Amino acid sequence: MSAIGARERAVVGRADAAAAAARAGEHLDLIRAPFTLPRSRILVFRDGDRLRVHTSEYERGLEECVVLDTLLVRDAAGAPLPVTRVLPHAIELGDGAATITFAGMSALSIGAPDGDASTQLAVDWVARPGEARQSLPLGGRHAASVLVSVAADRTVDLAPSGDHSAHLDATRRTWLDWFAKCPVVREDLAGMAAFCWWVLGGNIVELPQLGDARAVVPSKIGYVGLWQWDAYFIAVGLRHGDPELAREQLDLALRFPTPDGQLPDVVHEHGVLASSDDLPVSDRDNLRRAGSAVADPDVPVPLTKPPLTAWALRKVLEVEAADDWARGHLDVLRRSQDWWFEHSDLDGDGLPEYGHPYSSGLDDSPVFDGPLPTTTPDLAAYLVRQDLELAELVEQLGVEGAEAAASAHRGRAARTLDRLLTLWDDDRGAFRSLAAGRPVASDTVVGLMPLLTGALPSGIVDRLVAAIEDPERFATPWPIPTVAVGDPDHSPQRMWRGPVWVNTNTLVAEGLARSGHPERARRLAERTVDLVVHGGGPHEYFDPTTGERARTATTAFGWSAALFIDLAVALSAEG
Incomplete structure (x- = not known):
């Protein structure tokens, strides 16, 4: 040039x-x-x-x-x-x-x-x-x-x-300088995309204790740290305008694994949050569950977030090749995946569980109203997806023993999928969760996440699609509620108990696409960006009936902004 x-x-x-x-x-x-x-x-x-x-x-x-x-x-x-x-x-x-x-x-x-x-x-x-x-x-x-x-x-x-x-x-x-990187999207989405890009820029903080690292935090209003799950979603949006900053979020999320491979829930300016011992005493007291061994106040409980690390890393690599960078993280990523099977399969049945609500990302969901540990279909689906992503990554990056490593990841994904299918309740037409082995009645968005595997039997896919389109379950005026409207636990304003979240919508849309329903996936993506525009910004969560910000939701929220950008870019590319 x-x-x-x-x-x-x-x-x-x-x-x-x-x-x-x-x-x-x-x-x-x-x-x-x-x-x-x-x-x-x-x-x-x-x-x-x-x-x-x-x-x-x-x-x-x-x-x-x-x-x-x-x-x-x-x-x-x-x-x-x-x-x-x-x-x-x-x-x-x-x-x-x-x-x-x-x-x-x-x-x-x-x-x-x-x-x-x-x-x-x-x-x-x-x-x-x-x-x-x-x-x-x-x-x-x-x-x-x-x-x-x-x-x-x-x-x-x-x-x-x-x-x-x-x-x-x-x-x-x-x-x-920041807005010069703002991705170009469809004209009807450009105004909100600019605001969402401002949110991501405005939410950058320095962490001097970590060598002046730049963390794009969920919100400067009360969420000043790098939460692992937020980092993944934020990186997926940042990649379209600032892939270097996107990679930096994953660098931070992967910098502090425990000796056994667990990734911490939060990296912050004073250290990390990796177990219940790192919580304030009041939080430990509030989150204990009567009769739950893993919530014993004398036993530290690991705190992490769902395994979407490879999902995010692969998306960041899609926009700018950085194979050496990815190789540098592959060992930590693979060890973190192993950690779930070696240290979070608390009943030894081959299907890892959440030992603490914080580790789910959906802390207040009614699936955690019962005793811990909690077996959920979303965790199983994420583990299947991550092993499949890791198989592709080890092959793509040409690591030593790639063929055997890829085969091992795919084999474990198949075994986890088999275990996931045992959670299917054909009478209810839903995947169920288990609280300390006992079925949980709540009908929640976690039951839709198995679509992400792209490998469910067609009959189950059909039933899940029907649930998404059922006004008595998930077809609210502004979909998808985190708890089905026909469920007694549904509360349209209460965090994770009814409101719509941009990240869960994004994951369900991808699941629909992977499960053979690309047009339904596009409609959900369109409805999700419409929701952010209608609600006046990338709020933390939205009322599924009115489409407005829920009363207690944080505004200018990082992953909502980032995923609006990601959806808007994809929808604009499709025409």
């Missing part, structure tokens, strides 16, 4: 980046979506004309992380300037009478327009409720900007400054 061609591509990319940034800005209300910056721990929310500034920390809620309870800019008459527009790089107040932007990752800059000597403003702030209000003049013959610096211990300092324009330009460039 000529130098001119490269320069033209850059111009086109910047133009597209600016358009994507503007589209994302339409969703930045400072309520559901805060003002933030990639890699920064600062969040700005609004409450009327008052802004509040928080830090973002692992296992700490927003109210624990307030650095300024009140931040506002007043005009010459003393009236607060309202927020009139929010862009990724700036909050505009009073139709541009003042702007707020970032000054690096640990400070904000508040400035008046340059060269307007008549501007007479004041920046007011209250550090904590009940404390005295403080003020600094802004504009006119005073400083052109005020710098709000936030220290690691949450102390804050406000001081006059003069570099506001430079900070605006630097913050704008940061966001334009």
Whole structure:
């Protein structure tokens, strides 16, 4: 390519980046979506004309992380300037009478327009409720900007400054560089795709204790860590615009296996969460199950997430070849798969179980209302899928003894599939779960995951498709509920007990495609991206009747954003 061609591509990319940034800005209300910056721990929310500034920390809620309870800019008459527009790089107040932007990752800059000597403003702030209000003049013959610096211990300092324009330009460039990577999708999905790409960028945090690793966290609002399952789904979306960052999420997820091969549930800035011993005491107490040996308070329970590692790795490799990188992870990945059979088959029947609800990813599902350990069809399906993916990977990557290794993975997948089929209840037309060996009556989305194997008998596939299309089970106005509507446990607002999740929809859609129903898979994918658009953003979960965000669902949620991107790219490619 000529130098001119490269320069033209850059111009086109910047133009597209600016358009994507503007589209994302339409969703930045400072309520559901805060003002933030990639890699920064600062969040700005609004409450009327008052802004509040928080830090973002692992296992700490927003109210624990307030650095300024009140931040506002007043005009010459003393009236607060309202927020009139929010862009990724700036909050505009009073139709541009003042702007707020970032000054690096640990400070904000508040400035008046340059060269307007008549501007007479004041920046007011209250550090904590009940404390005295403080003020600094802004504009006119005073400083052109005020710098709000936030220290690691949450102390804050406000001081006059003069570099506001430079900070605006630097913050704008940061966001334009990010939006230049935003995947191109169908026009009807482009606005939401831009917002979802903003969510992924806004949710980047640095983990200095891990060598300045970049983690794309589920949410800077309370989920500041790299949860293993989230990392897989987030990597699948990131791959379309930033495959290097996608690989970095898998690097972190695979960096800290236990000596026996188990992958930890969470990698965070203070260490890892790999067993119940790593939980706060209150969590251990809440999650004990009467009569369950594995929940004995004296016995640590491993905490991990379902085995979709090879599924995610293979998808990341689809968009950019990185065979040496993948080979570097293959041993850890294969050992983690072995761990399930060697250390989580708690009753020794050849079919691993969940020893703790956290390890399922669906913590509050009614399948865990009974005693542990819990045998579920989704775990069996994931294990089948992972062994099949590993067989292909060892062949593709040309590892030593690839033929024998691939044969072993396929053989174990076949045996696990046979065990999975023992969970089929033909009278109910559903896969059942077992709580400490006893059947669980709940009809949940985990019973649809065996479609992912692509190897179910046709009669079972037909019954599962019928369940998906049955309005008494899973055919809600906005499918697919995590608990069937005809089930007494169905609760449309309660986490994992009825709401729709983008990740489970994505997995069921892929299962339909693998099981011979590509058109049904496409319809579910279309309905899922419609849900995110209708609901106003990539929320954590949605009401299956209204399609709106469920009351307690986190907003600007990482895997919902990433999987919207992934579905939108696939649907756009299909035409």
